[in-house]
Amino acid sequence: MTNTEIVEETIAFVKETLQGAEGGHDWFHIQRVFNNTLLIAKDEQVDVLTVSLGALLHDIADAKFHNGDESIGPRLAVEFLNSIDIDKKIIDHVEKIIENISFKNTLNKSSKKKFNSKELQVVQDADRLDALGAIGIARAFNYGGFKNRELYNPEIAPNLNLTKEEYKKLEAPTINHFYEKLLLLKDKMNTKSGKVLAEKRHQFLLDYLEQFYAEWNGKA
Numbered sequence: 001m002t003n004t005e006i007v008e009e010t011i012a013f014v015k016e017t018l019q020g021a022e023g024g025h026d027w028f029h030i031q032r033v034f035n036n037t038l039l040i041a042k043d044e045q046v047d048v049l050t051v052s053l054g055a056l057l058h059d060i061a062d063a064k065f066h067n068g069d070e071s072i073g074p075r076l077a078v079e080f081l082n083s084i085d086i087d088k089k090i091i092d093h094v095e096k097i098i099e100n101i102s103f104k105n106t107l108n109k110s111s112k113k114k115f116n117s118k119e120l121q122v123v124q125d126a127d128r129l130d131a132l133g134a135i136g137i138a139r140a141f142n143y144g145g146f147k148n149r150e151l152y153n154p155e156i157a158p159n160l161n162l163t164k165e166e167y168k169k170l171e172a173p174t175i176n177h178f179y180e181k182l183l184l185l186k187d188k189m190n191t192k193s194g195k196v197l198a199e200k201r202h203q204f205l206l207d208y209l210e211q212f213y214a215e216w217n218g219k220a
Contacts, residue, residue, distance in 0.1 A: 003049045006084065010056045013080055017060055022146050024139035025059050029130060033058065036126035040193045046119045050090055053081065054097035054123040074098045097123055103131075103181055106188065125194030128185045133201030136182055137208055144174030151175065152216065175212070178205060 001009070018027045037055040041048055057077040074095045081091045096115045101124050130136065144151070150173040158179035159166065170180070186202040189195040 001084065003052075006049065006086065007052050007056070009084055010053060010080070014056050014060060017076070023142045024146075025143075029139070030056060030059060032130050032135065033123070033126045036129050036197075037123055040122050040125055040191055040197075043193045044118055044122055044191055046122055047090070047093075050093050050097075050119045051122050053086075053090065053094045054101075054119060055126060057081075057094060058098050058101050058123060058127060060098075070099070070102075093117065093119060096120065100124075101127055103128070103185070103188075121190035122194075125189050125191050125198075128189060129194065129197055129201065131182055132185055132198055133204045136201065136205065140174050140177050140182065144177070147171070149174055152212070175209075178209060 014030055015027050018025075018030065021027070034052065034055040037051050038048075041051050057073075057080070060073050060076050060080075077098055078091055078095050081094065096117070097120045100115050100120055131139065141151070149171065150156075152175040153173045156172055156176065158172070158176040159170075160179065162170070162180060170177075172180070182205055183202070186195075186198045189198045
């Protein structure tokens with residue numbers, strides 16, 4: 001198959017697999033991350049097929065919807081890529097992207113050296129961009145509603161020193177998620193393009209929070 005055919009086949013697989021998924025982690029999330037990936041990749045020396053497949057398959061089975069099992073996503077991706085006869089080096093690289101893309105992995109204080117590549121950095125930035133700005137806010141509250149969480153509770157302070165395991169078990173109000181993850185992403189961007197794109201979306205989060213608190217306290 002040509003690279004275009006491989007991508008088209010992967011898109012069809014992802015669309016079918018994610019039918020009925022939670023709105024912040026559905027096909028449209030994947031599509032946005034895929035588009036962000038291609039945009040960032042224009043300014044980076046990366047293998048376009050690898051980043052395309054990494055973006056399309058990065059959330060094929062998000063652990064938070066599978067009892068925290070982080071092995072399911074990479075396994076499903078590898079099984080699919082093997083079924084369409086992709087080069088093993090690309091499959092291995094895509095698997096590592098999926099295993100290492102998540103924000104929660106940055107909370108792991110282990111001294112063990114983690115996998116890194118320019119391709120991972122591009123897909124990671126693309127995924128992080130979708131957690132920022134207007135869409136990032138919409139996704140946060142959509143997931144909070146899905147989990148029946150409070151919008152905000154002034155008596156529950158954000159935990160700014162979470163471990164990976166603590167992060168996975170969080171049940172805090174959605175506004176806390178801004179401080180525990182979303183507002184931290186701007187400074188975790190890897191690529192020049194990603195950093196530029198993140199700035200505006202980060203500011204939108206800050207503006208939203210200012211308006212939120214004003215309305216909450218009856219000042220607007």
